Amino acid sequence: MVDRVIRNDWDFDQAINLMRSRGYPVTVSIRKGAVRTVEQNRLQRMWLNEAAEQLGDQTSEYLRGYCKLTIGVPIMREASEEFREAYDRIIKPHTYEEKIEMMMEPLDFPVTRLMKTKEKAEYLDRLYEHFTGQGVVLTEPGQG
Helix, strand or coil, rough: CCCCCCCCHHHHHHHHHHHHCCCEEEEEECCCCEEECHHHHHHCCCHHHHHHHHCCCCCCCHHHHHHHHHHHHHHHHHHCHHHHHHHHCCCCCCCEEEHHHCCCCCCCCHHCCCCCCCHHHHHHHHHHEEEEECCCCCCCCCCC
């Protein structure tokens, strides 16, 4: 499966060329919005590293799993019926500790990588509120 974000006429033309090159039949799905940005991903990683360093009792990978479960899952359950169905069937029956483990490597149940820019922005806002509410000082975007 190939995902393309169409931002301009050139992107559109390239997507058409790709579809033509695949031959028939071909199935096309269209969704409004763009996938999360590289900048959003970098900011998330930076904040998780900063939080892990300042809190001192959890790794950034554990915090990533915790945030995916407690912040990301509610956002995605609201945004996507397909996600909600998969989460409820596969993850929901497990214990809290098992759920966090399923969010972490090596299982890494997809949550934030399925987000569009809008959902990822909401996720980052909630992540920021969560950690700064605990006294963690996070780098503000643009301050690097």
